[in-house]
Amino acid sequence: MTSYSVFIIDASSRQPVEAELLDTIGERQLLDWQFQWRRTLETYLRRLADNGVTRQGLNWPQSWHWDWRAKVDEVRGLLGHTGYSVICRDVTQGMMRLDLVSRTARLDGQAGKPLVYIDYLEIAPWNWHESYADPPLYRGIGQVLIRTAIQRSFDEGFHGRVGLHSLPQAVTFYEHCGFTNLGTNPNEYRGLLAYFEITTEQARAFL
Secondary structure, three states: OOEEEEEEEEOOOOOEEEEEEEOOOOHHHHHHHHHHHHHHHHHHHHHHHHOOOOOOOOOOOOOOOOOHHHHHHHHOOOOOEEEEEEEEOOEEEEEEEEEOOOOEOOOOOOOOOEOEEEEEEEEOHHHOOOOOOOOOOEEOHHHHHHHHHHHHHHHOOOOOOEEEEEOHHHHHHHHHOOOEEOOOOOOOHHHOOEEEEEOHHHHHHHO
């Protein structure tokens, strides 16, 4: 396990805060997810339900059912799959799972070339936008993880190429990160998730 120093933003003071980037999703991170993320999420979901928001509603968090322990166990020991975590003040603030071997690029000019595929990326619920929860604690965690995926792509010799399928609620985030939206495919994820990809030039611009 390797640790890197990164910076995220304290949402209240708008000042940078030092955080830790781990090149793994370990048991400590899974315990944080199980006992802190989930409890906070349950509070938010009850609040939404009390306000008449249903699971089918646009304001219901679309990653509410994600099970990070299952996601880690699914690829445990498999070469070409890895995870990253962002830790701040001894609490896990975000996690990401990457696939380094199974996907290739689709954009014109790089179609068929290898890329880093982001299987899952999620930040702790107390860092979500105000429409879901209380004012967020930290900002910039998603950008740190995107930067990490891009850098891993360069390290693997994939020239910064990264792809992913986005939940509808995250589309604007990936567009702001400079990804190209290739739209949905009825043969993938029941046609519900748009596919995004970033080119070498876009990746360098983001970095």
